[in-house]
Amino acid sequence: MKRPAQSRKEATHERIVDVASRAIRRSGYQGIGVADLMKEAGLTHGGFYAHFESRDALLAEVADRAGAESVATLERIAAGAPRGRGLEALLRAYLSKPHEKAVETGCPVAALGSEMPRQAPEVRRAATRRIKELIDLVGRQSPDWGEPGAHERALVTVATMLGALVLSRAVDDPRLSDSLREAALKSLSPARG
Amino acid sequence: MKRPAQSRKEATHERIVDVASRAIRRSGYQGIGVADLMKEAGLTHGGFYAHFESRDALLAEVADRAGAESVATLERIAAGAPRGRGLEALLRAYLSKPHEKAVETGCPVAALGSEMPRQAPEVRRAATRRIKELIDLVGRQSPDWGEPGAHERALVTVATMLGALVLSRAVDDPRLSDSLREAALKSLSPARG
DNA sequence: AACCGGATATGATGCTCGTCATATTTGTGA
DNA sequence: TCACAAATATGACGAGCATCATATCCGGTT
Numbered sequence A, B: 001m002k003r004p005a006q007s008r009k010e011a012t013h014e015r016i017v018d019v020a021s022r023a024i025r026r027s028g029y030q031g032i033g034v035a036d037l038m039k040e041a042g043l044t045h046g047g048f049y050a051h052f053e054s055r056d057a058l059l060a061e062v063a064d065r066a067g068a069e070s071v072a073t074l075e076r077i078a079a080g081a082p083r084g085r086g087l088e089a090l091l092r093a094y095l096s097k098p099h100e101k102a103v104e105t106g107c108p109v110a111a112l113g114s115e116m117p118r119q120a121p122e123v124r125r126a127a128t129r130r131i132k133e134l135i136d137l138v139g140r141q142s143p144d145w146g147e148p149g150a151h152e153r154a155l156v157t158v159a160t161m162l163g164a165l166v167l168s169r170a171v172d173d174p175r176l177s178d179s180l181r182e183a184a185l186k187s188l189s190p191a192r193g
Numbered sequence C: 001a002a003c004c005g006g007a008t009a010t011g012a013t014g015c016t017c018g019t020c021a022t023a024t025t026t027g028t029g030a
Numbered sequence D: 001t002c003a004c005a006a007a008t009a010t011g012a013c014g015a016g017c018a019t020c021a022t023a024t025c026c027g028g029t030t
Helices: A003-027 A034-040 A045-050 A055-079 A086-094 A097-101 A108-118 A121-140 A150-170 A174-188 B003-027 B034-040 B045-050 B055-079 B086-094 B097-101 B108-118 B121-140 B150-170 B174-188
Strands: none
Touching: A003 A034, A003 A055, A003 A108, A034 A045, A055 A086, A055 A108, A055 A121, A086 A121, A086 A150, A086 A174, A097 A150, A097 A174, A108 A121, A108 A150, A108 B108, A108 B150, A121 A150, A121 B150, A121 B174, A150 A174, A150 B108, A150 B121, A150 B150, A150 B174, A174 B121, A174 B150, B003 B034, B003 B055, B003 B108, B034 B045, B055 B086, B055 B108, B055 B121, B086 B121, B086 B150, B086 B174, B097 B150, B097 B174, B108 B121, B108 B150, B121 B150, B150 B174
16 A cells, blocks of 8 residues: 555645645745744654745645635534625624634735735646635625626726735734724725625 | 045945835835945945944835825825826826836835834834824815714725735736725725725 | 655755954034 | 054855755655
8 A cells, every 4th residue: 555655644634734824924925934944833844845946836736725724614614604794704804803814724815815916826826826816715704706897896906905915914003003904804894895 | 524434434324224115115124234225225234334324214214204204195196287287197106007016216115014013112213203294294185074984984094005005016916006006096096995 | 575756864065144343434513 | 754543355154055965764555
């Protein structure tokens, strides 16, 4: 049997990606090195290249993994809400103070968005795919999904969510952070677009 | 006279900050080193600490300078528009394709926003001040500025502008980039909020 | 119980980083 | 024209970086 060997290596591989997906949201794409990443995974730096072709290859996996997890979390939140209130629940979670604080487990676009244009093509490709999934998820929460204008509205909703979260984390004035999140939440909530 | 000496050093100081404010928007806060920065300014790396106490001190000056210039540019654009159409002109510029492409001379919050939470307190302080000026500038373009709700609307407008620009730069699909900018522009334009 | 091969560790390479002490150049007033 | 002081350059420090060649370990098969 080859399985046990493969699954052991696979498990370590997963663990590295998992640890990295948090560490990189916390410290930025360039903010943590291979050695520290491996140490956080309980390994030493040398074995890294048995798992990844390069550092960029890891970053691409991280972008994909973090994006997928973020979309899945929001999907679960929307699906768990009463009928017709999926968007409201999603927004309430995305624009919450806990999400503002939880950079390393939260939306990777908010944590890394302005670093994306500088990343390797493989990283941007993975991130773009997940961003499209997010736009789709938001769009599907509206009853008129598919009708003209609904896609545009989803784009704007995602832009506002993201912008408010990025700003609320950027500024060093907690009062302003709260105002930004709350204003965006109120403005986007389905009472009136 | 001490003036000529002082003004020579001051001029070099300014040149370093100026070069850095572009280079850092292009490469990120951690994406360029002191030596390369000095080389771009036509100097060698050693003299850096005659001008700045530390690298972070430069970053704080950069955040302040870039933010001030960006606000001033938008202010000029709004002031140059026909009466009552300042916001429209401002948005059209901010959400234009040229601005999407011009990372290193454009809005520093869009270029560096998600890196802000990790910066030194002095950097965040400078950035926050400029962000507040931007919110104020946007708010002042509305006739009901000062009335209840106007400030909240300005917050949401800035969040949407920023989010749309960050996203349009992040994704590697030019079609999606265009859609994001155009959808945000349409949604924010004063025909209907 | 001994061994084999996949998984991880050790250690080293050449490079770049921020910082600083010291030398050299440069512009300016006498 | 000379000399002084301010401005900039040289060169070095220790640390950290990505990457890789080699050595060691350990689980599973015979």
